[in-house]
Amino acid sequence: xxxxxxxxxxxxxxxxxxxxxxxxxxxxxxxxxxxxxxxxxxxxxxxxxxxxxxxx
Numbered sequence: 301x302x303x304x305x306x307x308x309x310x311x312x313x314x315x316x317x318x319x320x321x322x323x324x325x326x327x328x329x330x331x332x333x334x335x336x337x338x339x340x341x342x343x344x345x346x347x348x349x350x351x352x353x354x355x356x
Contacts, residue, residue: 318342321349 316333318341320326326348327341 318345320345 313330314332316327316329316338317325318327318329326345329337329341
């Protein structure tokens with residue numbers, strides 16, 4: 301499976317890829333991450349993906 305990710309060496313695994321609202325790679329983190337490291341990225345992506353049109 302690692303071969304599917306061009307440019308990511310096996311030393312970069314585990315890896316975390318967060319997808320933005322436009323279904324593009326928003327953040328790519330190489331190596332192990334914990335919740336405290338991940339939350340700021342998630343907050344940013346969620347904030348960027350929220351528009352007034354999304355609110356019902």
